[in-house]
Amino acid sequence: MSVVSLRNEGDVAVITVDNPPVNALKHEVRAGLLDAFKKAGADANVKAIVLNCAGRTFIAGADITEFGKPPKEPGLSEVIATIENVQKPTVAAIHGTALGGGLETALGCHFRVAVATAKVGLPEIKLGILPGAGGTQRLPRLAGMEKAFPMIISGDPISAKDALAHGIVDEIIDGDLLAGAIAFAKKKVAEGAKLVRVRDREEKIADLKANPDKFNDIIAANSKKNRGEEAPVVTTEVLRGAITKSFDEGLKGEREGFMKLVVGDQSKAKRHYFFAEREAAKVPDMSKDVKPKTVKKAGVIGAGTMGGGITMNFANAGIPVTIVEMTEEALNRGLGIIRKNYENTMRRGGISQADLDKRMSLIKGSTDFNDLSDADLVIEAVFEEMPIKKEVFAKLEKVTRPDTILATNTSYLNVDEIAATTGRVPNVLGMHFFSPANVMKLLEIVRGKNTSDEALATAIDVARKINKVPTIVGVCHGFVGNRMLKARGIEAESLLLEGALPQEVDAATTGFGFPMGPFAMSDLAGLDIGWRIRKAMGQKSEIFDSLCELGRYGQKTGSGVYRYEGGSRTPIPDEVTEQIIVNASKNAGIKRRPISQQEIGERLIFSMINEGARILEEGIAMRPSDIDVVYVNGYGWPVWQGGPMFYADLVGLPYIVEKLEGYAKESGNEHLQPAALLKRLAAEGRGFSSLGVSPIKKAA
Numbered sequence: 210m211s212v213v214s215l216r217n218e219g220d221v222a223v224i225t226v227d228n229p230p231v232n233a234l235k236h237e238v239r240a241g242l243l244d245a246f247k248k249a250g251a252d253a254n255v256k257a258i259v260l261n262c263a264g265r266t267f268i269a270g271a272d273i274t275e276f277g278k279p280p281k282e283p284g285l286s287e288v289i290a291t292i293e294n295v296q297k298p299t300v301a302a303i304h305g306t307a308l309g310g311g312l313e314t315a316l317g318c319h320f321r322v323a324v325a326t327a328k329v330g331l332p333e334i335k336l337g338i339l340p341g342a343g344g345t346q347r348l349p350r351l352a353g354m355e356k357a358f359p360m361i362i363s364g365d366p367i368s369a370k371d372a373l374a375h376g377i378v379d380e381i382i383d384g385d386l387l388a389g390a391i392a393f394a395k396k397k398v399a400e401g402a403k404l405v406r407v408r409d410r411e412e413k414i415a416d417l418k419a420n421p422d423k424f425n426d427i428i429a430a431n432s433k434k435n436r437g438e439e440a441p442v443v444t445t446e447v448l449r450g451a452i453t454k455s456f457d458e459g460l461k462g463e464r465e466g467f468m469k470l471v472v473g474d475q476s477k478a479k480r481h482y483f484f485a486e487r488e489a490a491k492v493p494d495m496s497k498d499v500k501p502k503t504v505k506k507a508g509v510i511g512a513g514t515m516g517g518g519i520t521m522n523f524a525n526a527g528i529p530v531t532i533v534e535m536t537e538e539a540l541n542r543g544l545g546i547i548r549k550n551y552e553n554t555m556r557r558g559g560i561s562q563a564d565l566d567k568r569m570s571l572i573k574g575s576t577d578f579n580d581l582s583d584a585d586l587v588i589e590a591v592f593e594e595m596p597i598k599k600e601v602f603a604k605l606e607k608v609t610r611p612d613t614i615l616a617t618n619t620s621y622l623n624v625d626e627i628a629a630t631t632g633r634v635p636n637v638l639g640m641h642f643f644s645p646a647n648v649m650k651l652l653e654i655v656r657g658k659n660t661s662d663e664a665l666a667t668a669i670d671v672a673r674k675i676n677k678v679p680t681i682v683g684v685c686h687g688f689v690g691n692r693m694l695k696a697r698g699i700e701a702e703s704l705l706l707e708g709a710l711p712q713e714v715d716a717a718t719t720g721f722g723f724p725m726g727p728f729a730m731s732d733l734a735g736l737d738i739g740w741r742i743r744k745a746m747g748q749k750s751e752i753f754d755s756l757c758e759l760g761r762y763g764q765k766t767g768s769g770v771y772r773y774e775g776g777s778r779t780p781i782p783d784e785v786t787e788q789i790i791v792n793a794s795k796n797a798g799i800k801r802r803p804i805s806q807q808e809i810g811e812r813l814i815f816s817m818i819n820e821g822a823r824i825l826e827e828g829i830a831m832r833p834s835d836i837d838v839v840y841v842n843g844y845g846w847p848v849w850q851g852g853p854m855f856y857a858d859l860v861g862l863p864y865i866v867e868k869l870e871g872y873a874k875e876s877g878n879e880h881l882q883p884a885a886l887l888k889r890l891a892a893e894g895r896g897f898s899s900l901g902v903s904p905i906k907k908a909a
């Protein structure tokens with residue numbers, strides 16, 4: 210069947226795109242649209258044309274898999290120019306999402322109608338590119354630059370209602386969309402409506418054209434910290450062209466900007482990430498027949514920071530959740546914090562009072578484990594100690610139904626050992642959330658060696674329902690994320706001892722694009738956490754133990770690695786810390802040396818990549834791109850750098866091996882010795898991306 214069909218309903222031609230799953234504009238669709246609009250335009254029996262889509266959505270954009278391949282005619286711009294020049298009313302009928310090239314196609318029509326649930330947007334920036342088929346020039350003309358600029362720079366879609374308010378959509382259709390769109394088209398014919406191409410609408414940008422300096426105010430009003438990302442910079446200038454150039458010159462600028470960005474590494478990285486995120490929850494060795502259980506009721510053990518955040522996720526998704534604490538006092542404290550969080554969101558306009566009330570009504574507090582008897586899934590988020598976890602799971606087994614899925618939110622501990630304390634090992638797995646758990650997107654789902662497919666499928670399904678990005682990992686100390694972070698932490702501390710200062714280490718990290726360096730991060734999290742764990746495990750760190758002994762726990766005490774003045778969160782390098790570090794080097798018999806930003810950056814990043822290679826070697830992650838998903842979503846790895854394993858391929862594995870070997874020799878740090886997999890791939894001239902997918906190893 211053809212991906213684009215044309216039929217006449219009376220004197221209205223209906224052109225329908227049917228290219229599942231999301232009607233992306235692959236070559237055949239572009240060619241089909243061109244052909245159909247030409248035919249309908251020339252058909253004397255046709256008075257108006259409606260463009261609609263079959264399936265779950267309007268056109269969701271260009272076919273991303275075609276980027277980087279040789280272009281095939283017709284290009285989308287040619288298709289849109291043809292649509293735009295049709296001398297009869299053209300109406301795009303939008304449901305689902307009209308995104309990127311999809312919205313640009315709709316902007317080629319004279320009119321747009323939509324169902325109330327539809328969304329429209331130009332998300333190209335999220336793929337490291339810019340709208341390449343006239344979106345940067347047409348949307349400002351249609352909606353005004355004040356609306357178009359933030360839409361294009363953020364890439365976030367807007368609702369049909371918002372689109373209506375800004376003239377992007379002309380009418381919201383209640384009931385059947387196609388019937389409504391045809392009626393709308395007939396009305397325009399009957400009215401003899403003037404057909405104005407979007408490119409010719411100048412009124413909304415007339416003021417800016419006369420006062421182009423005002424464009425800088427729009428930039429300022431939408432400024433976001435840009436840590437080295439190219440697309441926002443290029444896009445801003447292309448958008449400026451909409452008010453400083455003619456439409457055709459503006460289009461030319463857009464094309465040049467698009468071509469520049471689309472071949473760049475940042476766009477490749479973002480496109481890699483788009484597909485990586487969608488792959489991460491696919492489990493190749495899980496039976497296709499397995500169905501997830503529906504979680505109608507959830508339970509959470511522990512009302513601390515993590516437990517509270519996890520609970521909010523369920524309430525936000527409309528799933529009733531019971532939160533259990535040991536004492537009334539701890540429970541009330543936890544519930545109070547949840548309420549306060551919601552109140553803060555309400556103050557910022559994120560939710561209404563009714564939303565708040567509804568969410569709080571879905572949360573039931575209890576000090577009695579028996580209140581979990583009807584839960585379909587219980588997530589434990591108690592103190593990170595094995596004996597406590599075991600005790601909780603033993604209790605859970607007694608009070609819950611035999612089919613209830615039991616999950617632990619442990620960040621490090623052995624999920625198989627926890628599962629073994631119950632008589633229902635297949636129903637146990639890890640669901641590792643990241644703090645703040647109501648905000649962070651990542652969910653590491655830890656598949657134990659005997660976790661059932663049904664439990665795994667349920668965890669993946671529920672993760673999506675509570676708006677998380679699930680990634681499946683295997684059992685090892687720290688799983689994927691924290692295990693790799695530990696490798697970086699060892700290196701960061703070693704760099705301090707060898708001669709670097711915290712601000713230099715942090716600068717190399719933010720210079721790479723992370724929002725924060727490791728030391729600013731530990732000040733935020735609290736140095737006392739690591740101190741307590743070290744004491745429990747009989748470990749020492751001269752630098753960090755000394756800071757804690759001085760009561761310097763981080764931001765919360767006004768000083769940690771850095772100093773914080775007047776309640777500010779800005780880290781100020783501190784002589785006290787420097788002295789502690791210099792003493793620690795001396796006590797360790799290390800002669801301090803200046804260390805370049807390049808060496809710092811490479812040791813931090815390559816040590817993580819090396820650990821990632823070990824994780825793959827051991828079968829703890831299914832694919833290299835899963836590790837990228839963990840890092841982008843959970844640890845602030847800049848998405849335009851693709852994630853650690855994508856970045857490794859970009860840098861080249863032979864270079865990384867050579868550098869790691871050199872740094873290992875110089876520093877004496879054994880963990881810097883390249884992993885066997887890394888060496889093998891480098892020797893074979895391969896990258897991580899050549900590895901494909903292999904199931905999580907169900908090792909003993």
Ligand code: CAA
Nearest residue numbers: 231233269270271272273274308309310332340341342487
């Ligand atoms: N090209 C190719 N494949 C796409 C695609 C696209 N634009 N959009 C989605 N897909 C694929 C996904 O990879 C996924 O494939 P699998 O089932 O094999 O994993 C499938 O379609 C379904 O996608 P989702 O799982 O994301 O489905 P969803 O219902 O959750 O979301 C969506 C639908 C909102 C449209 C979402 O897929 C999305 O945001 N897609 C990208 C939209 C986009 O970025 N468009 C702009 C493209 S660039 C452009 O248009 C440039 C230009 O100027 C011409």
